[in-house]
Amino acid sequence: MKNNIMTTLKDKTTQELDTELKNKKSELFNLRFQLATGQLQNTAAVRACKKDIARIKTVLSQRELTKN
Numbered sequence: 001m002k003n004n005i006m007t008t009l010k011d012k013t014t015q016e017l018d019t020e021l022k023n024k025k026s027e028l029f030n031l032r033f034q035l036a037t038g039q040l041q042n043t044a045a046v047r048a049c050k051k052d053i054a055r056i057k058t059v060l061s062q063r064e065l066t067k068n
Contacts, residue, residue, distance in 0.1 A: 009059045021056045
């Protein structure tokens, strides 16, 4: 499953990845807010969101390294 996610991320443009990164960061903020107020039911969503952010950042950094 991880390979499928990475493949779909690699197929996206840099601009799309930047947009998705911003969306995931705002989602993480909302999840942390819900966690702090006790409204979050699925606490695993925080970890999954963090991993998604890391995957996006990995693809972006790989592109920067291959560009140079």
